[in-house]
Amino acid sequence: MTTGWPDVSARYLIGGQWRKASDAATVHNPASTREIVGEVALCTKQDVAEAIDSAADAFASWSRSELADRANRMSAAARELQAVVEQNVPLFVRENGKVLVEAKKDLLRCVQIMAGGAEELLEWWHPEKLESGAQKVQIRKRPRGVTAVITPWNSPLILTFKRVVPAVLAGNTVIVKPATNCPLTVMTFLQIVAAHFPPGVINIVTGSGSMIGGMLCTDPRVRTIAFVGGTETGKEIMRLSAGTVKKLYMELGGNDPALVLDDAVLDADTVQRLRFGILRAAGQVCSAVKRVYVHESRYEELVDKLAKEFGRVVVGNGIQPDATMGPLNNKSQFDFVRSLVERAQQSGAQVIRAGRKLNPETWEDGYFMEPAIVTGADQGSEIVKEEQFGPVIPVIPFSDADEAVALANDTEFGLRASVWTADEARAAELADRLEAGAVFHNNHTIFQDLHLDFPGLKESGLSRETRHCALELFTDTYGFAN
Incomplete structure (x- = not known):
C-alpha cells in the first residue's frame, strides 16, 4: 500500500x-x-x-x-x-x-x-x-x-x-x-x-x-x-x-533512574508525571525513566498506583486521536524489548501488563506493546542493566538514601535522573551525588527552555x-x- x-x-x-x-x-x-x-x-x-x-x-x-x-x-x-x-x-x-x-x-x-x-x-x-x-x-x-x-x-x-x-x-x-x-x-x-x-x-x-x-x-x-x-x-x-x-x-545512551523517597507525595498528579517520564514516545527516549528505585515503605503503594496509571494508557495507531501511546518504531527494537521482558520472566521476575488495546483486531499489524511494570528483578538483572528503550519499567525497593544513590549510580550511563520527595532541599542534596547530566525534582522531563540542554556524564x-x-x-x- x-x-x-x-x-x-x-x-x-x-x-x-x-x-x-x-x-x-x-x-x-x-x-x-x-x-x-x-x-x-x-x-x-x-x-x-x-x-x-x-x-x-x-x-x-x-x-x-x-x-x-x-x-x-x-x-x-x-x-x-x-x-x-x-x-x-x-x-x-x-x-x-x-x-x-x-x-x-x-x-x-x-x-x-x-x-x-x-x-x-x-x-x-x-x-x-x-x-x-x-x-x-x-x-x-x-x-x-x-x-x-x-x-x-x-x-x-x-x-x-x-x-x-x-x-x-x-x-x-x-x-x-x-x-x-x-x-x-x-x-x-x-x-x-x-x-x-x-x-x-x-x-x-x-x-x-x-x-x-x-x-x-x-x-x-x-x-x-x-x-x-x-x-x-x-x-x-x-x-x-x-x-x-x-x-x-x-x-x-541512557539508563535513567528515578528515586522515590519515603516522603514522596504519590497523588494522582505525581504518579501521572512519573508515567509520562517512563512512557513518553512508548519509552523510546534516551532520557526517559528506565529504572525506578522506591523506598521499601512505599514500594507496594507505588507499584499499585503506577499499575493503575499504566492501565489508563490507550495503545494504538498514533494517527487515531484516542491513542495515547503508539507502537515501537521498528522490528529490531520491538523484538529486543519483547525478548528482554520474556527473559526477565524466565529469570523469576513478575510482569504486570496494563493499558488498553485501541484496536485489538489490528494489534498484530504493528509493533504494539502493552506498557509493563517488572517487579522482583534485582540490580544485576539484564532488564535493570540494559537501556530498555521501550514501554517497560523495573521497580526496585531500597532501604535508605545512601543505598538508592549507590544503585542509581551503578551504571556506565549518566544522562538524566530524578528525585521524588516532598523536601526540595533533600532533592538538591541527592542531586549533588547523582552521576547525571541533569536531575529533576518531582518530574522527569525535558527543559522547557529549548536553549538549555545538558548532555550526559x-x-x-x-x-x-x-x-x-x-x-x-x-x-x-x-x-x-x-
Whole structure:
C-alpha cells in the first residue's frame, strides 16, 4: 500500500540540488507494517564524497556571511515552516509511530529552535573583552568548518534541528545523515529550510550508517561530528575521528533512574508525571525513566498506583486521536524489548501488563506493546542493566538514601535522573551525588527552555551544552590581543 509519498522520497540533497537515487529502501508505518510511507535513498560513496565537496566549497563564503543575514534567513525559514507544521504531522506519525500530540510538539519545537537561535546569535556572538594591565584581549568566535549531523529514529526532528540550526547560524556548512527508519519528515522540513540558504550550506545523504559515517569521520575537511545514538556507535565514531582530531558533540545512551523517597507525595498528579517520564514516545527516549528505585515503605503503594496509571494508557495507531501511546518504531527494537521482558520472566521476575488495546483486531499489524511494570528483578538483572528503550519499567525497593544513590549510580550511563520527595532541599542534596547530566525534582522531563540542554556524564555523552542554543559547540574561540 502506498499513499501520499512525500517529495523527498528516495531523494538526497547535494549542492542545492535534489537528486533521485538509483537504489532505495522502503520506510514502513510501524502501526501498520504493510503500509509503505515512502522510500529512503541508498547513497553511494560517490554521493557522500560529493556532499563533502559541496559543503567544503560552500563554507568559504558562508563562513564570512553577515550575522544579520544568517539570522534573517533562519527567521524566514522558521516562518515558512510554521505554516506547514499541521499538514506534516500525519507524515511524522506514519513513519515514526508517535501519537498526534507528541508528533505535533516535536514539529513545533523545530520552529522554536530556529526562531530562538536566530535571536540568540546576534547577542551571543559579540566578542568578550578582557583587560590585564596594559594589554587588551578579546575572546572572539569563528565557525569551525564542515559539520556532520547524524541523528536517530526515535526523536529525529528535534534532535536534528538542535544541531543543524546552531551549526548553520554559526557559519558552518552541514551534511545531515538521518536514520533510515524515519527520515522523511526530517527531510521534508530541511527541504524548506535549505531553500533559504545558499547551495551547499545544507546537504543530506541517507543510507548505510557505517559507510556514510566512516567517510564523514575520516575526511579531514569535516571538522565537527554531532551524533545522537547508541553508545557503542559513539565509541566507533570517536575511534574513526581520532586521526583528524575532530570536535565531537555526542548524546549517547541512557539508563535513567528515578528515586522515590519515603516522603514522596504519590497523588494522582505525581504518579501521572512519573508515567509520562517512563512512557513518553512508548519509552523510546534516551532520557526517559528506565529504572525506578522506591523506598521499601512505599514500594507496594507505588507499584499499585503506577499499575493503575499504566492501565489508563490507550495503545494504538498514533494517527487515531484516542491513542495515547503508539507502537515501537521498528522490528529490531520491538523484538529486543519483547525478548528482554520474556527473559526477565524466565529469570523469576513478575510482569504486570496494563493499558488498553485501541484496536485489538489490528494489534498484530504493528509493533504494539502493552506498557509493563517488572517487579522482583534485582540490580544485576539484564532488564535493570540494559537501556530498555521501550514501554517497560523495573521497580526496585531500597532501604535508605545512601543505598538508592549507590544503585542509581551503578551504571556506565549518566544522562538524566530524578528525585521524588516532598523536601526540595533533600532533592538538591541527592542531586549533588547523582552521576547525571541533569536531575529533576518531582518530574522527569525535558527543559522547557529549548536553549538549555545538558548532555550526559560517563558513557552518555560528550560536550557540555548548557545554553545559547548550542552555538558554542559549533564554534572555535580565539584570543585577539593589542
